[in-house]
Amino acid sequence: MRSQRFQNRVTAGRLTLPAAIFISVTCWVLSAVLLPDSDIRRESYPLWEAFRNACIPAWGNRLSSFLLYSVIGYFLIGLNNAFAIIRMRASVQTAIYFLLVSVCPAIHTVYTGDLAAVIFLIALYFLFRSYQQPKPAGYLFHASVFIGTGSLLFPQLTFFMPVFWIGAYSFQSLHPKSFSASLIGWSVPYWFLLGYAYISGQMELFCQPFRELADFRPIRFGFQPWELATTGYLFLLYIVSSSHCLVTGYEDKIRTRSYLHFLIFLNFCIFVYMGVQPALYPHLLSLLLIGISILTGHLFALTNSRSSNIFFIIMLAGLFILFGFNLWTLLQIH
Numbered sequence: 001m002r003s004q005r006f007q008n009r010v011t012a013g014r015l016t017l018p019a020a021i022f023i024s025v026t027c028w029v030l031s032a033v034l035l036p037d038s039d040i041r042r043e044s045y046p047l048w049e050a051f052r053n054a055c056i057p058a059w060g061n062r063l064s065s066f067l068l069y070s071v072i073g074y075f076l077i078g079l080n081n082a083f084a085i086i087r088m089r090a091s092v093q094t095a096i097y098f099l100l101v102s103v104c105p106a107i108h109t110v111y112t113g114d115l116a117a118v119i120f121l122i123a124l125y126f127l128f129r130s131y132q133q134p135k136p137a138g139y140l141f142h143a144s145v146f147i148g149t150g151s152l153l154f155p156q157l158t159f160f161m162p163v164f165w166i167g168a169y170s171f172q173s174l175h176p177k178s179f180s181a182s183l184i185g186w187s188v189p190y191w192f193l194l195g196y197a198y199i200s201g202q203m204e205l206f207c208q209p210f211r212e213l214a215d216f217r218p219i220r221f222g223f224q225p226w227e228l229a230t231t232g233y234l235f236l237l238y239i240v241s242s243s244h245c246l247v248t249g250y251e252d253k254i255r256t257r258s259y260l261h262f263l264i265f266l267n268f269c270i271f272v273y274m275g276v277q278p279a280l281y282p283h284l285l286s287l288l289l290i291g292i293s294i295l296t297g298h299l300f301a302l303t304n305s306r307s308s309n310i311f312f313i314i315m316l317a318g319l320f321i322l323f324g325f326n327l328w329t330l331l332q333i334h
Contacts, residue, residue, distance in 0.1 A: 005304065005306075005309040006309060006312070006313065007300060007303070007304075007308060007309040007312035007313070008304055008309075010312070010316075011090070011092045011297075011300050011301045012092075012301075016091070016092065016095050017091045017094060017095045017098075019095075020094075020095035020096075020098040020099050021098055023098070023099065023102060024066075024098040024099065024101065024102040025066075027102035027103070027105070027108075027323060028062065028066055028102070028108055030327070031105035031108050031327065032062055032108070034327065034331060035105060035108075035327075035330055035331070047152055047153060047205060047208060047209070048112045048153050048154070051153060052110065056110055061109050061110050062108055062109055062110075064110050065107070065108055065109055065110045065111075065114055066108070068110070068114045068115060068117070068118055069097075069098070069101050069114070071118055072097065072117055072118055072121055072290065073094040073097050073098055074094070075118070075121050075122070075125075076093050076094045076097055076121070076290070076293060076294065077091050077093075077094050078125075079121070079124070079125060079128075079294075080093060080294070080297075082125070082128075083128050083255075083256070083259060084253075084256060085256055085259055085260065085294060085298060086294075086297055086298050086301050086302065087252065087256070087302065088301065090297060090301050092297040092300060092301050093293045093294050093296070093297030093298075094293070095297075096293045096296050096297050096300075097289060097290070097293035099319055100234070100289050100292065100293060100319075101289060102323065103230070103319050103320075103322045103323035103326060104226070104230055104285065104326060105323075105326055105327050105330055106226060106282060106326070106330055107282050107285060107286065111282050111283055111286065112153050112154040112283050113154060113280075113282060113283025113284060113285065113286035113287060114286050115150070115153055115154075116150040116151075116153060116154035116157050116283065116286065116287070117286035117287050117289075117290060119146045119147075119149055119150035119157075120146075120147075120150060120157065120160075120287055120290070121290055122146050123143040123144075123146040123147050123150070123164070124143075124290075125143075126139045126140070126142040126143035126146070127139070127140070127143045127164055127167055127168065127171070128171075128259055130143070130168060130171055130173035130178070131171040131172075131173060131255055131258065131259075132171060132172050132173065132255075133173055136168070136171075136173035136174075136175070136178045137175075137177050137178040137180075137181035138181070139173070139178075140164075140168055140173065140174075140178045140179075140181050140182040140185070141178075141181040141182060141184065141185040142185065143164060143182070143185070144161070144164070144181070144182040144183070144184075144185030144186040145185040145186070145188050145189065147160065147161060147164065147185075147186055148185065148186040148187065148188060148189040148190060149189045151186075151189075151209060152189055152190075152193060152209060154283060155209040155210075155212035155213050156212070156213065156273075156277075156280060156283070158186070158209075158213060159213075159273070160266075160269070161182070161186060163265070163266055163269050164182070165179065165182070166265070167262040167265075167266070168182075170258055170261070170262060171258060171262075190206070190209075193205065193206050193209075194206050216277070217277060217279050219276045219277075221278070222278040222279070223278050223281070224329070224333070225325075225329045226325070226326040226329045226330060227278070227281050229322060229325055229326065229329075230285070230322065230326065231271075231274065233318060233322050234288065234289075234292055235271065236315075237292055237295075237296050237315065238267055238271070238292055238295065240299065240311065241292075241295035241296045241298065241299040242264045242267075242295060244298070244299045244303065245257075245260045245261070245264060245295065245298060245299075246261075246264075248302075249261075251302075260295070260298065263291045263294055263295055264291075264295065266291055267288060267291040267292060267295070270284055270287055270288045270291070271288070274288070300312055
């Protein structure tokens with residue numbers, strides 16, 4: 001271990017994940033103490049408001065958010081173990097995920113995107129399972145069911161269905177039968193919603209998700225300082241890690257290379273969506289951090305050069321600077 005670089009000692013160390021969780025909890029407590037006014041954020045979407053009022057007590061707002069992110073972190077380990085994206089049983093992607101979430105105090109409260117991100121990750125699992133399957137219809141059906149379920153609370157998740165179809169096409173699992181299965185799968189949650197709305201006499205509930213989809217806000221540059229700083233940091237990680245995947249892709253299996261290329265494309269789409277709809281930034285950030293964590297984990301776990309070690313140290317120091325800047329700018333707002 002002494003002969004290894006600092007980057008490799010951290011990424012392969014057994015204490016890396018516990019340390020990342022401890023840092024995350026510390027940042028969560030600090031943001032709760034300094035930003036108590038941001039505990040509850042009201043949103044205008046009725047289905048989400050009804051779900052949160054019924055399932056999440058006001059005192060458990062931040063705790064529920066942390067638990068949702070913890071579930072995503074656990075699923076990231078399972079996703080890597082199932083598909084060997086990083087070519088080893090690694091938890092570095094989860095450690096990176098906890099650190100990235102921690103430096104964004106504005107998302108330490110429950111957002112629609114938090115729950116949507118959990119469902120989104122499960123949908124990714126089924127999409128990856130469809131890779132070159134002789135009968136992929138079942139996998140795409142289940143992936144679309146989860147996308148449809150998540151879109152009940154975060155309607156804009158529906159816009160990622162074409163992205164999933166492109167991914168299925170690259171995985172050689174998009175056929176007329178599987179395409180039809182994905183459409184049926186997406187519609188299943190809405191059939192249940194239609195039945196409930198009809199029985200309860202609240203047809204407005206069924207129409208609301210489609211109205212949210214049609215409510216495309218004007219494209220304008222309306223980012224807050226913490227959003228610009230966070231996006232810049234994440235975009236730098238995205239560019240470097242994506243370039244590494246593309247340049248050294250020959251070292252991975254064809255299957256792994258397909259997964260990584262899809263994640264690169266998916267993250268690019270999320271960045272574009274953030275740019276044209278700044279109002280949805282906190283929700284989309286929860287989705288973006290999933291792919292960024294996997295790509296960055298792949299970069300740091302599988303490189304062993306002087307330049308990658310320097311970049312790792314700079315990015316690690318940048319995390320603490322970013323947390324301080326984000327906290328300071330949010331304090332100015334509140």
